[in-house]
Amino acid sequence: MTFSLSLLCLILISYLALLYFSAYAVERGWIPRSWVQQPITYLFSLGVYSSAWGYYGTVALADLYGFGYLAYFLGLGGAFLLTSALLRPILHITRMYQLNSLADMMAFRYRARIVGPLVTLGMIAVVVPLLSLQLKAVADTMNILSPGWPLWVLALGFALVMLMLTILFGAKEMTPRENHEGLVFALALETVFKLSAVLVTSIILFIDVIPELETLGESWTAIHGQLMDRPLSPPGGPWLTLLIMCVAIAITMPHTFHITFTENVSNRALRLASWGFPLILFLLSITIPPLLWASETMQLTGPVEYFALELGTRHSWSALPLLIFLGGVAAATGVSIQITLATATMTVNHLLFPINKPGPTQDFYGWLLWGRRGMIALILSLAFGFYSLTGDHLTLNHLGILACIVAMQFLPGVLGLLYWPGSSHMGFITGFGIGMAIWFLGILLPWSFPELAQISAIPIPDESDWHIVAILSFVVNALIFFALSLLFPPQESETDAAEACAAAARRPSMRPLVAENSNDAILALSRPLGRYMAELEVTRALKELGLPCYEDRPHELRRMRLKLEANLSELLGSTVANDVIHNFLPLQDGVELSSDIYLIEQRLEGFHDRLSGLAGELDQLRRYHRQTLERLPIGACSLAEDGEILLWNRALEELTHIDSDQVTGTLVQELPSPWNELFTRFSESDAQHEYKKRIDMDGRPRWYNLHKSPIQGFASSHQEDERTGLVILIEDQTDTQLLERELIHSERLASIGRLAAGVAHEIGNPITGIDCLAQTIRYESEDPELRDMADQIQEQTRRVSRILQSLMNFSHAGNHSTEHEEVAIRQCVEDAMQLLRLSKRSQDIHYLNECLAELHIIGDSQRLVQVFVNLLGNARDASQPGDSIRVTSESDDHQVSVYVIDQGHGIPKDVQDQIFEPFFTTKEVGTGTGLGLALVYSIVEEHYGQIHIQSPVNESGGTCVKVSLPRYLPELRTEQLS
Numbered sequence: 022m023t024f025s026l027s028l029l030c031l032i033l034i035s036y037l038a039l040l041y042f043s044a045y046a047v048e049r050g051w052i053p054r055s056w057v058q059q060p061i062t063y064l065f066s067l068g069v070y071s072s073a074w075g076y077y078g079t080v081a082l083a084d085l086y087g088f089g090y091l092a093y094f095l096g097l098g099g100a101f102l103l104t105s106a107l108l109r110p111i112l113h114i115t116r117m118y119q120l121n122s123l124a125d126m127m128a129f130r131y132r133a134r135i136v137g138p139l140v141t142l143g144m145i146a147v148v149v150p151l152l153s154l155q156l157k158a159v160a161d162t163m164n165i166l167s168p169g170w171p172l173w174v175l176a177l178g179f180a181l182v183m184l185m186l187t188i189l190f191g192a193k194e195m196t197p198r199e200n201h202e203g204l205v206f207a208l209a210l211e212t213v214f215k216l217s218a219v220l221v222t223s224i225i226l227f228i229d230v231i232p233e234l235e236t237l238g239e240s241w242t243a244i245h246g247q248l249m250d251r252p253l254s255p256p257g258g259p260w261l262t263l264l265i266m267c268v269a270i271a272i273t274m275p276h277t278f279h280i281t282f283t284e285n286v287s288n289r290a291l292r293l294a295s296w297g298f299p300l301i302l303f304l305l306s307i308t309i310p311p312l313l314w315a316s317e318t319m320q321l322t323g324p325v326e327y328f329a330l331e332l333g334t335r336h337s338w339s340a341l342p343l344l345i346f347l348g349g350v351a352a353a354t355g356v357s358i359q360i361t362l363a364t365a366t367m368t369v370n371h372l373l374f375p376i377n378k379p380g381p382t383q384d385f386y387g388w389l390l391w392g393r394r395g396m397i398a399l400i401l402s403l404a405f406g407f408y409s410l411t412g413d414h415l416t417l418n419h420l421g422i423l424a425c426i427v428a429m430q431f432l433p434g435v436l437g438l439l440y441w442p443g444s445s446h447m448g449f450i451t452g453f454g455i456g457m458a459i460w461f462l463g464i465l466l467p468w469s470f471p472e473l474a475q476i477s478a479i480p481i482p483d484e485s486d487w488h489i490v491a492i493l494s495f496v497v498n499a500l501i502f503f504a505l506s507l508l509f510p511p512q513e514s515e516t517d518a519a520e521a522c523a524a525a526a527r528r529p530s531m532r533p534l535v536a537e538n539s540n541d542a543i544l545a546l547s548r549p550l551g552r553y554m555a556e557l558e559v560t561r562a563l564k565e566l567g568l569p570c571y572e573d574r575p576h577e578l579r580r581m582r583l584k585l586e587a588n589l590s591e592l593l594g595s596t597v598a599n600d601v602i603h604n605f606l607p608l609q610d611g612v613e614l615s616s617d618i619y620l621i622e623q624r625l626e627g628f629h630d631r632l633s634g635l636a637g638e639l640d641q642l643r644r645y646h647r648q649t650l651e652r653l654p655i656g657a658c659s660l661a662e663d664g665e666i667l668l669w670n671r672a673l674e675e676l677t678h679i680d681s682d683q684v685t686g687t688l689v690q691e692l693p694s695p696w697n698e699l700f701t702r703f704s705e706s707d708a709q710h711e712y713k714k715r716i717d718m719d720g721r722p723r724w725y726n727l728h729k730s731p732i733q734g735f736a737s738s739h740q741e742d743e744r745t746g747l748v749i750l751i752e753d754q755t756d757t758q759l760l761e762r763e764l765i766h767s768e769r770l771a772s773i774g775r776l777a778a779g780v781a782h783e784i785g786n787p788i789t790g791i792d793c794l795a796q797t798i799r800y801e802s803e804d805p806e807l808r809d810m811a812d813q814i815q816e817q818t819r820r821v822s823r824i825l826q827s828l829m830n831f832s833h834a835g836n837h838s839t840e841h842e843e844v845a846i847r848q849c850v851e852d853a854m855q856l857l858r859l860s861k862r863s864q865d866i867h868y869l870n871e872c873l874a875e876l877h878i879i880g881d882s883q884r885l886v887q888v889f890v891n892l893l894g895n896a897r898d899a900s901q902p903g904d905s906i907r908v909t910s911e912s913d914d915h916q917v918s919v920y921v922i923d924q925g926h927g928i929p930k931d932v933q934d935q936i937f938e939p940f941f942t943t944k945e946v947g948t949g950t951g952l953g954l955a956l957v958y959s960i961v962e963e964h965y966g967q968i969h970i971q972s973p974v975n976e977s978g979g980t981c982v983k984v985s986l987p988r989y990l991p992e993l994r995t996e997q998l999s
Contacts, residue, residue, distance in 0.1 A: 023166060024342075032343060041186065041190070065209035068215060069212075069277070069356050071305065073158035081417065081418050085251065086260060087254025092264040094302040094306040096266065099264075100268050104295035105295075115282040118521075121590075122144075123275070127434055129590070130515070131438075132446065132512065137595070140371070142372075148400060153404050156404060156405060157420065158349060159349070187358050187397050188397060192362070204362075216305075217348070223311075223312075227311065253485055258488075265495065269432045273435065313325075315332065319335070326416070330346065361400050365394075369393050370594025389592065415469070433502040441506070447509040448501065448504070452498040453498060456494040539581065543559045566584055568581065577686045660704060665687070668681075668748075689701055703749065713726065727750070727752075730747070732747060784821065796811070846986075848882075853886050854868040854889075868906050871909045873910050876910055879987050880987075884964075888957050888960050893921060900924060907920075918983055920983050922981045928970065933970055968983065970983075
């Protein structure tokens with residue numbers, strides 16, 4: 022049964038269009054991201070592991086090695102069964118440092134410039150035969166279904182289609198990340214097609230084909246005997262080498278590394294894949310022996326790799342061979358796109374970029390985009406060229422083995438990266454180079470160019486002994502890697518990288534950056550990257566860390582630097598990114614900041630679910646102590662030795678209205694006012710305690726108690742008795758202070774009240790009698806001299822009554838309970854001025870009310886009028902005839918300040934601290950009681966205000982009294998009432 026080439030091309034193009042449309046739908050958001058990010062999608066995307074070699078070539082492996090073919094599936098599945106020991110550590114390293122390829126990871130660990138390019142060249146040696154395998158599989162199957170066309174034409178057509186699709190999937194535009202959710206979804210869809218083709222073929226095989234040949238029980242016996250009778254079946258043969266190779270390809274090939282680690286969305290997805298993917302491989306593996314047995318029983322004459330396709334052409338259902346062909350196309354397409362894209366990115370980062378760096382004025386992203394497109398075309402051209410040279414005499418198994426042996430050479434370096442901090446770049450480079458030389462001379466050259474090998478007297482291995490050369494190259498590589506690593510220990514930079522890989526969390530350097538803020542970092546990176554890219558990358562790093570656009574905190578700048586290096590590694594490779602960051606965004610020499618407890622805790626939180634035993638118990642103790650500090654009902658702040666804030670607990674957040682995320686990592690001097698002055702002065706003072714420290718906030722005074730204690734030797738680099746930090750506790754004493762003041766005030770008023778009552782009782786009655794007698798003399802006597810004396814007596818009695826009334830007013834100053842309401846400050850001043858204008862002493866004084874009409878305060882209007890009557894009266898008494906007394910105002914968001922300014926003689930400096938004390942006066946004896954300003958002070962305090970005196974105002978004298986009162990805010994008042 023044959024088909025026209027146009028029909029096959031139509032099926033191929035339609036299928037590929039469906040794949041691209043599915044990826045496009047994901048990118049446009051037509052398919053919910055929640056579907057794409059499901060672990061099941063990631064599980065099916067791992068089907069890219071099963072390339073055309075797994076789809077077709079494993080049948081030939083079973084024909085050659087019997088049950089040894091299971092090594093292919095056991096190797097891939099075994100790598101996932103070892104997820105906790107093998108895959109998860111690599112995933113954590115790649116995610117932590119944004120390492121998108123094996124070359125990035127190896128260059129990050131083995132700090133030598135040659136490592137990245139060397140690994141990239143090795144990857145090209147893997148990719149070229151593997152891509153040639155895909156071209157060969159598609160060309161061969163199209164030729165079987167539609168004979169007559171040259172194989173190279175079919176392979177070239179498929180290569181061109183892959184070129185277009187790879188660019189559309191991964192190089193259509195430049196993205197800052199290497200994740201392609203659309204491609205992952207398309208690969209998952211491809212796996213569904215492959216599994217559907219295998220499932221339908223297996224169903225037809227078990228239901229229709231096998232029963233026609235023998236009974237089912239006899240068939241299984243025959244299948245088992247057939248596989249056991251193979252001369253290269255286990256325990257002999259290359260099954261062990263094949264097993265090691267397939268474990269290696271699970272983590273080292275570009276497409277498998279990229280889909281397993283770079284495109285992975287979560288640890289949950291990897292947990293599902295750790296058992297789900299081996300299960301899928303098991304289901305695939307059990308379909309091969311019946312297919313092989315049925316094909317031999319039916320005496321199929323075609324290539325063993327394509328027995329399934331030939332079986333389909335002999336079946337009565339004409340759609341079966343097309344379905345099998347479509348499954349093979351799916352297997353070849355997915356791996357071709359993924360491996361080409363991953364290798365192109367690796368080649369740009371590690372080969373092209375170090376050779377031809379773009380200038381700062383060039384479009385960096387455009388250069389990367391076209392470089393990637395060029396590498397895609399180059400890689401596919403190399404694959405097609407290799408196929409053209411070797412396609413006639415190399416089978417799918419030959420091409421797959423060529424690729425896998427190279428992949429196996431990376432395994433010692435990967436294991437050293439994970440588990441041996443003592444491994445060095447010298448051991449890796451030398452061991453890998455010698456292993457590759459053995460592969461080239463022992464496998465590649467004899468298989469690819471047999472005539473040349475015969476001339477050179479190089480033995481040509483066959484299916485029975487190729488594994489000897491393969492295992493020899495691997496063992497020699499591993500031994501040299503081990504020996505040279507012992508002879509040439511790792512350098513300091515390698516040791517740091519080894520510790521980072523072992524812990525998967527690099528400890529940031531304690532040195533601060535030369536750049537003092539994020540803007541300086543942009544300017545520094547503009548030299549190698551250009552202004553546009555530098556600004557974009559710095560902004561991206563700050564956004565991903567949840568930091569503001571402008572950042573100047575030392576520890577946060579170091580985090581930004583690490584994030585920048587990780588992000589640039591994703592774009593340019595770890596080697597180039599490391600050079601850019603270390604050369605243009607360096608750290609200061611000879612300066613070291615304090616240990617960053619905050620970052621240490623962040624890393625511990627990241628490892629919380631993996632700590633067990635003593636480490637887990639210590640972590641629980643740490644979390645308990647952290648919760649204790651965070652939930653203390655008293656404000657707690659921890660400072661490093663350089664003044665950096667390491668802890669800012671919840672009580673302190675509520676006290677200061679400053680979120681801990683805003684201040685953790687900043688210097689204490691950079692706190693908002695007035696906290697910066699308070700903490701800085703207290704931390705630098707010798708006092709261990711300060712009580713009732715007053716701070717004015719929002720126009721109102723507040724009082725705090727402060728306590729501090731040194732922290733000694735918490736870092737490993739310090740002596741136990743050396744001070745390495747400071748803990749400060751702060752208590753809000755405002756309510757207590759107000760209560761104390763109220764109590765003192767009440768006691769004082771009570772004492773004065775008792776005095777006033779006694780005076781009124783003892784003096785009031787005699788004064789009344791004197792006044793009555795003087796009045797009697799005035800009305801009954803006709804003697805002018807007596808009448809004048811009676812008037813003087815009455816005048817003095819009225820003066821005594823006023824003194825008594827002032828005493829009574831002061832004694833009752835704290836007993837007013839009127840609720841404070843909105844008060845127009847200009848009106849209060851105007852009412853006070855009107856009262857004073859009634860006095861004869863005010864006739865020659867000019868009162869100027871310049872207060873703004875729109876200013877309102879919160880208070881008792883009658884009491885405030887009393888305040889301004891006293892202040893204006895004192896100003897009038899100090900003024901000369903013709904002088905002016907001005908009252909002005911100003912405001913901010915929280916308070917209104919009123920200024921009473923006169924042109925009098927002023928107040929001497931030595932008495933200014935006493936003028937608010939009761940019974941203190943600067944007036945002449947008999948003209949003042951000394952209670953006016955004391956009453957003013959009391960009323961202002963009741964209104965949560967403040968009063969200050971400046972005298973003299975200028976060289977000629979004058980006094981300015983400033984009264985600050987809480988401003989009326991409608992929205993705040995509404996909130997209080999609600």
